[in-house]
Amino acid sequence: MADMALSVAEVAKLADLARIELSDEELARLAPQLDLILQSVAEVSEVAGADVAPTSHAVPMENVFREDVVRPSQSVAAALSGAPVAEDGRFRVPQILGEE
Amino acid sequence: MSDDLLPLAEVYARYEPVLGLEVHVELNTASKMFCSCATEFGAEPNSQTCPVCLGLPGSLPVVNAKAVESAIRIGLALNCEIASWCRFARKNYFYPDMTKDWQTSQYDEPICFNGYLDVEVEGEVFRVPVERAHMEEDAGKLLHLGGATGRIQGADYSLVDYNRAGVPLIEIVTKPVFGTGPKAPQVARAYVSALRDIVRALGVSDVRMEQGSLRCDANVSLMPIGATELGLRTETKNVNSLRSIERALSYEIQRQGAILADGGKVKQETRHWHEEGYTSPGRSKETAEDYRYFPEPDIPPIAPSREWVEELRATLPEAPAARRRRLQSEWGFTDAEFRDIIGADALDLIADTVALGCTPAAAKKWWLGELARRANDAGLELDALAITPAQVAELQSLVAAGTINDTLARQVIEGVLSGEGSPGEVVATRSLAIVSDDGALLEAVQAAIAANPDAAASIKAGRQQAIGALIGAVMRTMQGKADASKVRSLIMESLS
Ligand SMILES: [Zn+2]
Numbered sequence: 001m002a003d004m005a006l007s008v009a010e011v012a013k014l015a016d017l018a019r020i021e022l023s024d025e026e027l028a029r030l031a032p033q034l035d036l037i038l039q040s041v042a043e044v045s046e047v048a049g050a051d052v053a054p055t056s057h058a059v060p061m062e063n064v065f066r067e068d069v070v071r072p073s074q075s076v077a078a079a080l081s082g083a084p085v086a087e088d089g090r091f092r093v094p095q096i097l098g099e100e
Numbered sequence: 101m102s103d104d105l106l107p108l109a110e111v112y113a114r115y116e117p118v119l120g121l122e123v124h125v126e127l128n129t130a131s132k133m134f135c136s137c138a139t140e141f142g143a144e145p146n147s148q149t150c151p152v153c154l155g156l157p158g159s160l161p162v163v164n165a166k167a168v169e170s171a172i173r174i175g176l177a178l179n180c181e182i183a184s185w186c187r188f189a190r191k192n193y194f195y196p197d198m199t200k201d202w203q204t205s206q207y208d209e210p211i212c213f214n215g216y217l218d219v220e221v222e223g224e225v226f227r228v229p230v231e232r233a234h235m236e237e238d239a240g241k242l243l244h245l246g247g248a249t250g251r252i253q254g255a256d257y258s259l260v261d262y263n264r265a266g267v268p269l270i271e272i273v274t275k276p277v278f279g280t281g282p283k284a285p286q287v288a289r290a291y292v293s294a295l296r297d298i299v300r301a302l303g304v305s306d307v308r309m310e311q312g313s314l315r316c317d318a319n320v321s322l323m324p325i326g327a328t329e330l331g332l333r334t335e336t337k338n339v340n341s342l343r344s345i346e347r348a349l350s351y352e353i354q355r356q357g358a359i360l361a362d363g364g365k366v367k368q369e370t371r372h373w374h375e376e377g378y379t380s381p382g383r384s385k386e387t388a389e390d391y392r393y394f395p396e397p398d399i400p401p402i403a404p405s406r407e408w409v410e411e412l413r414a415t416l417p418e419a420p421a422a423r424r425r426r427l428q429s430e431w432g433f434t435d436a437e438f439r440d441i442i443g444a445d446a447l448d449l450i451a452d453t454v455a456l457g458c459t460p461a462a463a464k465k466w467w468l469g470e471l472a473r474r475a476n477d478a479g480l481e482l483d484a485l486a487i488t489p490a491q492v493a494e495l496q497s498l499v500a501a502g503t504i505n506d507t508l509a510r511q512v513i514e515g516v517l518s519g520e521g522s523p524g525e526v527v528a529t530r531s532l533a534i535v536s537d538d539g540a541l542l543e544a545v546q547a548a549i550a551a552n553p554d555a556a557a558s559i560k561a562g563r564q565q566a567i568g569a570l571i572g573a574v575m576r577t578m579q580g581k582a583d584a585s586k587v588r589s590l591i592m593e594s595l596s
Contacts, residue, residue: 017390018194056187056395062403068129068166071136079146079154079262089145090243090259093196 005042006035019096103378104358108282108350111322111357117284118330119277119349120319121228123295125270125305126238126312127170133237133268134161134204134399141311145261153266155200161399163188167235167268168211169412170304172404174270175212175233176413177298185403186211188235188396196260197239205271207393210234211402217298218421219290221283223435228291229275238267276330284320285349289342292316297420309341310481316340318349321366322356331360332368337382339373348373355379427451431460444468446482452489453496462496463489470510474517487516495523507580508532535581538590541574544582545590548573559595567591 011031015022022030073079076089085092111117132139135152151159172182189207210232217228241264246256272295280287296307296314307314321333334356336348351373356366370382418426424447428438431454441447446467453463467482471492475482495512498504504512504527515526527533535541548570549556558566567588574587 013390057397057400059400061400062185064162064400065165065168066136066162068131068164069136070131070138073137073148073150076144076146079149082156087259090261091146091196093258093260095244095246095257096196 005038006031103355104362105351105354106357106361108354110361111353112282114325115322115331115357115360116278116325116327117280117349117353118321118323118333119274119280119284119288120333120335121274121277121288121291122317122319122335123272123292124315125174125272125295125299125307126314127167127268127270128303128305128313129164129166129170129268131164132266133164133167133235134266137266139267143263146263148263149265153199154262155198161204163399163402164268168402168404170268170302171211171233171235171270172409172412173302173304173416174272174299175215176409177302177416177419178212178215178217178230178233178272178295180212180215180230180233182404182409183209183211183213183402184406185209185401187401188399189393190396191236191391191393193391195239196258197242197265199240199262199265203236203239204396204399205236205393206234211404217291217294219287219294220421221286221290224283226277226280226283226287226290228277228287231273231275233270233272236269236271238264238269240265284353285346288318288349289346292345293342294420301417301420301423303417312340316345318345318352320349320352320356322353322360324360331356332366334366334369334371334379336371336373336379344373344375347377348379351377351379431464433460433464437464440468444472444482446472449483449489449492453492456490456493458493458496462499463492466492466496466509466513470513474513485517486519487513491516491523498523498527502536502583503527503533505534505580505583508534532581534583535578541578541582541587542590542594544574544577545570545587545594547577549591549594556595559591
């Protein structure tokens, strides 16, 4: 694993940014797995020649707009129906530390 | 706070401040950036959401044409070039104010770029270079509960309202601004103020800082005078008024100055402004690369045709700076008088009042005098007072017609502000009209002369200044409802 594209430290950083707590054991197990996924995806770029531009969109369209017209939103109940916890008409989430 | 501060004069003697300003403008479109939910402020929490702005899987964002139009118009007003082709990008971060775990924004392909805005400080013009103006969406609103009140530290949990999520924003970013010297804080303030005027004139946003529809992050760094390499900068957030921009930058300049003068190194970081007059370190974990920007695959690229851009250019209103020059010359005010008007944020109010037939001098007298005083007493912005330019114009027409004098006009203003109706109605209900019945006035004059024989004798002996006492006595009898110059001539006639 000497030539890993993704280091354990980088995975730890990503986990931290994603606010997922990972133990050292989990990091040691997940980092090589994620690295393998990245390497597999990277093989695609070997297939594409220098003459193939990077593709960001599947369909060749431009300027797909809508008029600035309000349409009814869903009900508050419907909006909150997928929330694990709701309170006072709002989504309730755990405290978030480390940022303001 | 415990920060060491170097006096401003010492900082500027040794260092050159370099500014950078990021301004977010919330557009006043009826619907959101990527969905048809309403943007109305103050609605019931989460009542203006749909699968798109809640970021539910399978939902497809579609761009609001009006928001793109507003972005282009802002860019043109800031002398920007308009991209012929650009994309949205995903800015990835994990925080519950954004349902999707990314903010749909623009990255290295902003719709507007490479512009400038000229601002004036004490007669000196500074050109603030604009790097870009790009489109993005606003985030939801968090309410921190439990623990310490409202602050995130110690909060047990947070409640989220996504009504604001997806409301269109334009972020306007300057290039580093050099050469302001000691005027850096004032230039920053003048820039945001000018930007606000432009956006307001375009009619694309309410641009009310106190309501968050215009927000500013202020960057500043110091470099030794004569140096060419930029110093490390801080970014101060939470700067929510024009005055705070100036104060926060002055504070940061002094704080950084003290660190550098002491041989230290400024820490590149985000800081928070506190209205008590200091900044404190914020804690943002992400750096630009942590956001892992990539092109938004769900929104096709935007390619504004040159015809559309030119059509929009033709809709631009007169530039605020040009409008000011025109109005100043039309109204005939001196530079100092006009600066007072700008400083009091009264330009639009006076312009509207003059447009309704009031003379510029009278419009200025009311808005900068009695009304500014009352706004100040009430802790309100001038334009938040419960009186309209039309009512001020009506008030002045009553004065000009001799129906009321300036003293009575102040009582009329009081009545209008307390909701008693138009100036005409207040004059009627409070019986404030000047008594034009000469009989009653003459009676009061005779009584005043009889009650003040000494003053009358003095006037007869040619000492005219004694007339003040008699006029005062008459005005008291008439409860102020008399024309002072008419009273004066009646007294003189009676004594001659
Ligand atoms: Zn929506």
